[in-house]
Amino acid sequence: MSETGEMPADRESTKSKVVRGVKEAIHTAFEKTKATNSEYWEIRKSIQEKMAWHGGGVYRQHIENMDKLTNVMFGYGEKGFGKKVLEASFKMGTRLAAAPIIGAAAAADITYNLATWPFRLFVPIPKDIFKRNILLLSNASVAGSAVGAGVVGAEVAAVKGARAVGEAVWTTPEVAATMAKKRIDAIVEKIKKPRQTR
């Protein structure tokens, strides 16, 4: 649900106590953070539940205006939709790069991703973006930005080689530590920029 900027949905099927605990913690955090813009949440809730809103008329208009804008801007299936998304992504990237984001770079990344990718309203983020094989693939791009394509190519080749000769290679502490660090980098990157998965 967060693709639309709403509260994360509960997944009743969750079995793990840890996962359940973290979900509850996030809901607790939301209860606190909702005070930041309680009017927004109340109106959103009423719109979601298709209830009539009997207060905050002006603010409701702001929210509806934003929805209208999003629909015109990124209306799914419209001509030039993909091009618009790419263009918006590029232009906003350039503009946001100049914005004062000292100390809030990660927040800016997530904000930028959401604002340039509102067609998640129609095409939700795939839930499997944190699966190991996807992260291994994305390791190449994370490492690539840091050390260059040549090295990445060698690393990918090394990984393929390691797979070819068997799992024992993975037990080498240095390799395991490097892979663990890369996986963590990839997860953090995916949380910051999920749209790049697609």
Added chain:
Amino acid sequence: MEDKLRQIVTKIEASKLPENDKEELYVTISEGLQATVWPVLLKFMPKEELADLANNPSKITVESYAKLIEDTVKDGQALKQIDGLMNEVLVEVEKALAQEGIQ
């Protein structure tokens, strides 16, 4: 915020949780962080600029949309508040993990 996020991911990775649970935790955290964005953006958005665009669809272009978002975040206040809220979410996540022995 990123440092805290990295610490949390590192703890989860080092834990003995099953792979599926780890993935679900990352999705949950990702959604939790993203959900802080739009309420704050809308709060700081120049409302007249927004209304003008919404009432004049022909004015809605990539450029005008990008400008609207830029105008919303350019003084840094919105991002600062989003960053603060994201930190609060991560603090709660960290507490919940600690309660389950992941620290």
